[in-house]
Amino acid sequence: MENIFDIAILGGGPAGYVAAERAGAKGLSVVIFDKRALGGVCLNEGCIPTKTLLNSAKVLEYAHEAEKYGITVGEVGIDFSKIMKRKDKVVRKLVSGIGAKMKHAKAEVVMAEAVIKEKRGSEITIEAEGKTYKAANLLICTGSEAAIPPIPGLDKSQILTNREILQLKELPKSLVIIGGGVIGTEFADFFNAMGTKITVIEMLPEILTGIDDDIAKFVRAEFTKRGIDFHLGAKVTKLNGKEVTFEKDGKEEKITGEQVLLSVGRKANVAGIGLENIGVEFTPRGVKIDKNCRTNIPNVYAAGDITGFSLLAHTASREGEVAVNHILGRKDQMRYDAIPGVVYTHPEIAGVGLTEASAKEKGIEVEIRKLPMAYAGRFVAENEGKDGFCKVIAGKKYGEILGVHMVGGACSEMIWGACALVEMQLRVKDVQEIVFPHPTVSEIIKETIFEF
Amino acid sequence: MAVPVLMPRQGQSVETCIIGEWYKKKGDQVKVGDILFSYETDKASFEEEAKAEGILLEIFYTEGDEVPVLENVAVIGAAGEPVEEFRPGGSKPVEEVKTETVVVAEVVAEKPTVAIRESSDEAVKISPRAKKQAETKGIDYNQLQGSGPGGRIIERDVVTAAETMPVMTSLAKAKASDEKLNVGAETSGLGGRALAGDLTSNNQVYSTDFEVKKLTNIRKLIAKAMHASLQNSAQLTHHMSADARTIMALRKKLKKDFEAGKVSQNITINDLVCLAVIRALKKYPQANTHFLGDSMRWFKKVHLGLAVDTERGLMVPAVKNADDLSLEGLSAQLSAIAAQCRQGNINPELLSPEAATFTVSNLGNYGVEMFTPVINLPQTAILGVCTIVPRPKDLGDGIYGFVPMMGLSLTYDHQALDGGEATLFLREIKEQIENLTI
Numbered sequence: 001m002e003n004i005f006d007i008a009i010l011g012g013g014p015a016g017y018v019a020a021e022r023a024g025a026k027g028l029s030v031v032i033f034d035k036r037a038l039g040g041v042c043l044n045e046g047c048i049p050t051k052t053l054l055n056s057a058k059v060l061e062y063a064h065e066a067e068k069y070g071i072t073v074g075e076v077g078i079d080f081s082k083i084m085k086r087k088d089k090v091v092r093k094l095v096s097g098i099g100a101k102m103k104h105a106k107a108e109v110v111m112a113e114a115v116i117k118e119k120r121g122s123e124i125t126i127e128a129e130g131k132t133y134k135a136a137n138l139l140i141c142t143g144s145e146a147a148i149p150p151i152p153g154l155d156k157s158q159i160l161t162n163r164e165i166l167q168l169k170e171l172p173k174s175l176v177i178i179g180g181g182v183i184g185t186e187f188a189d190f191f192n193a194m195g196t197k198i199t200v201i202e203m204l205p206e207i208l209t210g211i212d213d214d215i216a217k218f219v220r221a222e223f224t225k226r227g228i229d230f231h232l233g234a235k236v237t238k239l240n241g242k243e244v245t246f247e248k249d250g251k252e253e254k255i256t257g258e259q260v261l262l263s264v265g266r267k268a269n270v271a272g273i274g275l276e277n278i279g280v281e282f283t284p285r286g287v288k289i290d291k292n293c294r295t296n297i298p299n300v301y302a303a304g305d306i307t308g309f310s311l312l313a314h315t316a317s318r319e320g321e322v323a324v325n326h327i328l329g330r331k332d333q334m335r336y337d338a339i340p341g342v343v344y345t346h347p348e349i350a351g352v353g354l355t356e357a358s359a360k361e362k363g364i365e366v367e368i369r370k371l372p373m374a375y376a377g378r379f380v381a382e383n384e385g386k387d388g389f390c391k392v393i394a395g396k397k398y399g400e401i402l403g404v405h406m407v408g409g410a411c412s413e414m415i416w417g418a419c420a421l422v423e424m425q426l427r428v429k430d431v432q433e434i435v436f437p438h439p440t441v442s443e444i445i446k447e448t449i450f451e452f
Numbered sequence: 453m454a455v456p457v458l459m460p461r462q463g464q465s466v467e468t469c470i471i472g473e474w475y476k477k478k479g480d481q482v483k484v485g486d487i488l489f490s491y492e493t494d495k496a497s498f499e500e501e502a503k504a505e506g507i508l509l510e511i512f513y514t515e516g517d518e519v520p521v522l523e524n525v526a527v528i529g530a531a532g533e534p535v536e537e538f539r540p541g542g543s544k545p546v547e548e549v550k551t552e553t554v555v556v557a558e559v560v561a562e563k564p565t566v567a568i569r570e571s572s573d574e575a576v577k578i579s580p581r582a583k584k585q586a587e588t589k590g591i592d593y594n595q596l597q598g599s600g601p602g603g604r605i606i607e608r609d610v611v612t613a614a615e616t617m618p619v620m621t622s623l624a625k626a627k628a629s630d631e632k633l634n635v636g637a638e639t640s641g642l643g644g645r646a647l648a649g650d651l652t653s654n655n656q657v658y659s660t661d662f663e664v665k666k667l668t669n670i671r672k673l674i675a676k677a678m679h680a681s682l683q684n685s686a687q688l689t690h691h692m693s694a695d696a697r698t699i700m701a702l703r704k705k706l707k708k709d710f711e712a713g714k715v716s717q718n719i720t721i722n723d724l725v726c727l728a729v730i731r732a733l734k735k736y737p738q739a740n741t742h743f744l745g746d747s748m749r750w751f752k753k754v755h756l757g758l759a760v761d762t763e764r765g766l767m768v769p770a771v772k773n774a775d776d777l778s779l780e781g782l783s784a785q786l787s788a789i790a791a792q793c794r795q796g797n798i799n800p801e802l803l804s805p806e807a808a809t810f811t812v813s814n815l816g817n818y819g820v821e822m823f824t825p826v827i828n829l830p831q832t833a834i835l836g837v838c839t840i841v842p843r844p845k846d847l848g849d850g851i852y853g854f855v856p857m858m859g860l861s862l863t864y865d866h867q868a869l870d871g872g873e874a875t876l877f878l879r880e881i882k883e884q885i886e887n888l889t890i
Binding site: 333398424 | 621622623624626627630640641644645647648
């Protein structure tokens with residue numbers, strides 16, 4: 001008698017490994033496939049390595065600014081290869097940590113490319129390395145990869161994506177970044193700190209689409225001061241090796257970088273995994289799911305970037321959990337109103353819920369309050385000469401917290417609190433009763449809420 | 453010496469009244485003539501004045517409570533005087549209950565401390581304590597099944613409902629109580645909480661696109677009366693029109709007379725039509741009747757009902773012995789009852805459908821050309837008066853001209869009158885209007 005797994009998981013990223021962990025903990029038998037490495041893009045070529053690099057940039061910034069805090073340091077320098085090695089070490093450590101988790105969950109890990117073959121009755125067949133695996137449920141979470149737009153002259157070997165840039169051996173003297181989204185902006189910050197000359201070419205009128213407009217402006221102004229060049233509303237029309245041609249206000253400009261980073265978006269990995277073999281509904285943008293992360297095929301679920309929206313590791317993990325809970329018959333569902341968004345630049349950006357622009361777009365009547373970070377004592381104590389602000393968006397009629405957006409300091413660490421406010425639909429007057437620890441930067445949320 | 457404040461009796465048929473608003477608080481000093489509270493019958497609202505001076509020692513019924521007439525509503529007396537002897541049903545004081553444990557409170561709440569009359573039109577029976585609890589907790593008590601005597605909702609029911617209902621987020625609570633919504637079948641919030649988006653009015657199809665408003669008492673009464681009328685009679689309508697030249701000329705003259713101070717009232721077309729109708733009824737007494745199934749009341753006098761449109765709804769007050777009145781007297785009475793209806797201080801006795809023997813409903817002012825008025829049972833007929841429109845008419849010698857014609861729509865109960873009788877009666881009204889003299 002062939003072994004039938006309770007759940008087969010395609011993809012070992014934040015959706016897949018978290019789902020495997022949760023399912024294993026509930027006693028389900030799990031098989032999880034990944035063609036590259038456990039941890040997915042997030043752990044191997046996304047969240048974790050970039051945060052490791054950005055922390056080196058932060059330490060460097062401290063060293064440069066030590067004087068301001070009355071600390072004398074010797075000559076400050078950087079060792080790029082050491083920085084990159086430390087990043088590799090962090091990634092290795094966390095990847096092996098996931099391996100341990102999979103063992104703990106008694107999940108069978110198959111490090112190979114897997115293809116969905118067929119679904120017969122309640123039995124789903126997956127093939128990997130010539131072996132077949134059968135499962136009662138399937139979770140598809142094959143993630144996404146850097147989108148490569150059809151720019152004339154684009155030669156993949158001449159440009160970098162988030163994957164290749166993390167493998168650089170030498171620090172480039174100049175870097176042209178096509179696409180000023182979250183990924184582009186974080187790399188801009190890191191390499192700028194390392195001393196690389198950065199040029200960002202963004203097609204839209206502002207960088208960091210989706211982030212609060214005031215915050216995007218604030219960060220761009222900050223980066224401009226540090227010497228980063230921005231070309232907004234600029235469309236790349238041609239690539240010639242590492243020479244980038246772009247059109248702005250009807251004029252054509254050319255710029256050449258020692259390296260060119262392409263970070264214009266992500267593309268769902270829907271091809272080559274056998275979605276069509278069992279009739280899963282999908283478009284090139286992604287697989288369609290419902291609030292329980294179900295696809296159109298019974299017992300087949302999808303989670304993470306493959307869905308084509310909310311491309312965030314934490315969304316992926318949550319979707320994986322929701323899918324497992326649905327398999328287990330536990331009441332749970334996705335809610336996308338309180339998913340935080342964080343950019344780990346210096347200063348950090350963190351936000352949740354509606355922005356001013358999205359409220360306007362949806363026609364929701366809101367009230368907005370904004371306060372400088374300087375209202376939080378600890379921020380002043382720890383951020384000499386630095387700035388930032390907090391913006392809170394509340395419903396006009398009932399005063400429910402709809403959005404909290406911050407820039408400055410380590411605001412990513414406190415955004416989860418704002419997520420809880422939004423998730424719980426607390427109103428301004430409810431939040432006013434919450435005790436915030438003093439002195440912390442988080443008090444800025446309370447201060448801003450008292451502005452209502 | 454403490455004295456009770458009674459719920460006044462407004463007319464013989466009124467058995468309970470609902471307290472609208474208290475203008476005085478417990479502990480307030482009141483003087484004779486101070487307005488204590490407002491209250492409503494099914495048909496009108498009134499204000500109760502203090503008849504004694506002193507301190508408002510206790511209030512037994514709060515706003516929205518339905519109170520039997522002549523029941524003690526409050527006590528006025530000197531500070532410190534005992535009030536318990538006046539408490540309706542003689543239960544324990546509410547203050548004491550509040551300090552006791554929940555279990556004891558429940559037992560007390562179970563006693564029929566507040567007699568809410570079992571009214572036929574499905575008023576929700578709920579104790580004041582339970583109601584207050586429900587309002588604080590944001591629970592829609594209309595949906596609760598009462599476990600108290602006679603299915604009355606008591607505190608225990610509200611407490612149980614609060615425990616079993618899904619937890620609502622603070623926004624959902626505020627929105628639910630504000631917009632009178634309920635938690636839908638599915639909740640989507642954290643840990644099964646009900647989010648504001650999970651709220652629904654009862655109808656799932658329209659979701660939250662409407663709000664549920666309770667019918668006012670008067671609306672309920674109208675609804676019941678109208679439905680009953682169509683269900684319990686065999687009504688149909690005949691239409692006819694009357695040459696309005698005479699009546700218009702009369703009206704013109706009377707208006708001048710009024711402006712010249714020769715008559716005391718500004719006589720309206722409606723007053724003149726009513727006069728014509730009264731005269732017609734005297735000739736056709738079979739239309740001046742009540743149909744009672746196995747018998748009919750044939751009235752000697754004409755008690756004329758007049759449909760009055762008010763902010764709160766349709767009212768049909770009666771002018772008693774209208775056939776005894778002069779035109780000026782009739783006009784004065786018609787405008788007086790209409791005004792009283794609009795002000796809400798009409799004598800409820802006059803609103804009873806039994807008070808009138810025949811009703812006139814005039815929609816002429818609104819430009820209605822023809823309609824089918826609904827009989828105010830047990831009356832046997834009702835006249836709808838329509839707008840005046842020019843129509844061609846043979847003026848004699850084959851000469852046609854446009855003449856102002858007033859539409860008349862007579863609805864009658866075929867159980868009581870036959871078509872021939874009704875037609876003759878309607879003709880009589882027409883002729884009375886066409887040949888009206890004062």
